[in-house]
Amino acid sequence: MTLAYQLRIELRDFKPAIYRDVLVDPATPLPKFHKLIQAAMGWEDEHMHGFAVPIKSERYYRVQANRRFEKPYADNWGEPSNNESRFKLQDVMAAPKDKLLYLYDFGDDWEHVITLNAVVETDTSLPHLLKAQNGCPPEDCGGPVGAEHWASVWSDKAHADHRVALEMFGEHEPGWLDFEALQKAVTKLQPKSRRVK
The missing domain is CATH 3.10.290.30 (MM3350-like)
Known part of the structure; x- marks a missing residue:
């Protein structure tokens, strides 16, 4: 032991x-x-x-x-x-x-x-x-405030930066483990x- x-x-x-x-x-x-x-x-x-x-x-x-x-x-x-x-x-x-x-x-x-x-x-x-x-969260996304922002953008298909968020998080949704x-x-x-x- x-x-x-x-x-x-x-x-x-x-x-x-x-x-x-x-x-x-x-x-x-x-x-x-x-x-x-x-x-x-x-x-x-x-x-x-x-x-x-x-x-x-x-x-x-x-x-x-x-x-x-x-x-x-x-x-x-x-x-x-x-x-x-x-x-x-x-x-x-x-x-x-x-x-x-x-x-x-x-x-x-x-x-x-x-x-x-x-x-x-x-x-x-x-x-x-x-x-x-x-x-x-993804590295280099702007800390906790940035992480929250990019997670909401990931969920919003109509957002202008949605594709950027998809690339940032990869193939899995935010929080995936x-x-x-x-x-x-x-x-x-x-x-x-x-x-x-």
Whole structure:
């Protein structure tokens, strides 16, 4: 049996909620945890990202630099944050109800709220995707406000930009989710010796 964090990763500002429930090793370095979030959510990992420890319902950009964890970017401005590669998940959250923010794409600002729901013992290979609800919006669509706009355009065949929306979302309707594809992407992150066949 291995100790694991049971986490909910929820994309902020969406109703109905877009979330993933995962099991992950508490000793996972933050750069590897970033890869897990990308795989579980279905993002394409083409943009910058960062982590932050919020106070109450604080938003990412309000969090002081000493509670932010990012890659050291060459053109960093403002106060330098902590180098994420020096920290593990257990360094930034430890007890149930602890929260962590993950911001993906400093422009579209996809802000995720990560909640530690439980610390459990498991014999499941880690990381593991337990549950998923609703697919993420297309990347580069303008953040939550843009996602809402383009989803309504997708539904309106008379709209001048309907064809653009169809291309943006692909062949599936907004919110469509392929759980098996996400599970496969998460399973690829398991150490090869531990993967369940």
